[in-house]
Each structure stands twice: as structure tokens, then as C-alpha cells.
Amino acid sequence: MEIGITGGVEDGVDNSGVASDKLYSTPQDTELVWNTLSPISEKFTIAAAFGNVHGVYKPGNVKLQPDLLDSFQKHLGAKLSIEKPFFFVFHGGSGSEKSDIDKAVSYGVVKMNVDTDTQWAYWEGLLKFYKAKEG
Template sequence: MLATLKEVLEIANQRGTAIPHFNIDNIAGIEAVMEAADTENYPVILSIGQGAINAGNLWYLADAVQRAANDSKVPVVLHLDHGVSYEQTVVCLRAGFTSVMYDGSHHPFEENVRESLAVIRSAHAVGVSVECELGAIGGVEDGMSHDHLNLVDVGEVERFCAQVNCDALAIGIGNAHGLYKGTPHFDFDRLTACRKLDTPPLVLHGGSGTPDEMLRKAIELGIRKINVATELRMAYMEGLEASVGQRDFYKMCKQAKDNITAVARQKIRLFQGL
């Protein structure tokens, strides 16, 4: 069933868990993640990012996610990842998204507030949730690159939340997109300080390649949504590569899809504390 981000984050808050956000890039990815969600009987966020959008796949992926959600008994969020403009979020509202992220983190604070409020006014008017972001998250994903250490300013979090009524807030505690070079170092004291404020549910981007124990601690300290993209894409490509010698198209596709399902199931169980 289709659900909003706000609805599934309420489930996470009640259980003290996190909801997995999986970027999907093709039909196989949708089917693979939904197989994992249905098997584990746990909500998922299927997200369309800028790479898929730039490839011209927004509308057909949005339609496919809605069809998959309607065939499932678990709550499924259709989410825009790192929306680049107010106009893009409006396109996604028309396409049936139940959640949009507006990423104004690379803009000055006042502009981020202003644009975030504009997105929220439009999205909330039609019952769609909004995720915002403070502190541009490092690393590379979907062509976006930031090479700085990503540590959000706790004072800015307090100021932002006093002005912006978003449904989720992505913050930086040393996390990054893509795969980490070495072991990441999360500033859990900074996360704790943010959580003590009157914030909406907090989001951790860059879940790929993070040690399980660090993700468990982040959830324990209040993270309620964790994004995973690179690990799914790597699993898919590794599945294709492992089957190359067979030269059987259908076996290659099945192995790639099964690899995504396995990763998604592992993350779903981890984020529940299992």
C-alpha cells in the first residue's frame, strides 16, 4: 500500500527502529526490494534519485512503484531523493509521489529556509511529506559531489526547525554518499545534541558501506531513516558479472535481482535491530 514518509516514520518512532530508503533505478530493483519488504513484512521507502531522473526514467519508475505498492500489504513510500528545485518537486507531486526531499543544503541558510517552506506549502497541501537537509552531505551520488567533512551545525538545526515544519530532516554527522575510504567516523555526540532539540525524525544519508554496529548506534540515538543506494547498485552489477560466463540473459538478470533482494533483506533486518 502507498504511504507517506510521515506515516512510516511514525512506525519507526513507535518501535525505536529505522525505515530503509532504497534508491531504485530500474524495474528489477523495484521488484527485488519489494520481495525483500514483503518477506520481512516491514515498510520501505522506494526512492528515485537524480541519476534516474537525468536518464529520463522518472515517470515510468513512479508508475511502477505505485503498481508494486498497490500489490503489497506493507507500507511503501514513493520518494524523491535530493530534489534540486521547487519545480522538480512539483513534477513529482503530479507523478504521484507520496514524499519529496528538497535539498537546499548547498544554499545559504536563509535561502534553504525560504525554498524549503515553498516546497512544504505545496506538498502538504496535497498530503505529501517533505524531507529537508542541513549541511551538504559529502561523497558522490548521482553525479553530486561534495568533498568536505560533513558535520551539521547544531545551532542551525535549532534555527531551521523553529522556522521549517518539515516531516524529516537529514543531518551530517560525518556520513557521506557512495562508499567510504576506510572506516567512517560518526560524531554521535553531535547526533545526540540534535536529537535533544525539537526536531522532526532525523535521517542518515550514506548508509552504504557503514559498519553494522555504527548503524545500530545511530538508530539507538534517534536516526529513523537510513538511505542505501550504492550497495544495491554494486550488488546488481556483481550479479550480472558473476553470470557472464553462462551467456544466459535471464539467468544474469535473475542473479542481479536476487543480489539486490539479499542486500535489502539484510538492511531491513538490521534497521529493525534483528
């Protein structure tokens, strides 16, 4: 379940001009998802927004707040007596600082999307091959 807005551009949808407060989910958002989905199964993932964006940006332009994920876990965990009730997905992870990734994983991220990094790595390989074979 994707909640909040992941900034940037993906699949022709441009969220780059969205108000910055919309780039962050709230404990109430995650609790609503839990209350809606947990009667079906407690095994689901949430892509909560914590300042993440699609694409790669210069360092400092993205204001990731992985500590929000911890606050979501603690907010609902205290009510349910479960340490980490959520399994999170990190959308828009390309170009993120390792320390932010480490924090996010420690707070319950079980899947991370890094499509832009993957595309650049692929392109770099093609370019090296092309230059090596160029006449």
C-alpha cells in the first residue's frame, strides 16, 4: 500500500511541485492502513512517504527523514504490544545516502526501489562496451 506522495517524476506523473509537507506520511496514515488491512492479513507492505523522491537529485536536495519510519513503528507498536508491526517499502531510493538506507532498513524497510541507479549502471556498462569496440 503506497501512502503519502513520493516526489519527483515517475511514469509521466510529475510530483516535483507538490508541497513539501505532502512528502511525509503521518502515524495516523500508517495506523489507518493497519486497521484496514490487518483484519485480512498482518503480512503486507507499506510504502510510507518519508521525503523520498523518484529519480536522482544532488546531495542536500532530498530531505529524507527515515526516523519517521521508526516513529510509525513505535506509534502503533505501543498500541499493539508489537515491536515492529510494519514492513516498509522504500520508494525512490536511488542516490540515497548509505546512512539513510541503513536507518530505514533498521526501522523496518524490507524492499527498496532503486530503478534510476539500475538504469545508470546499465547505461554505463553499455557505454564502456561501445567505447571498447569503437573503430
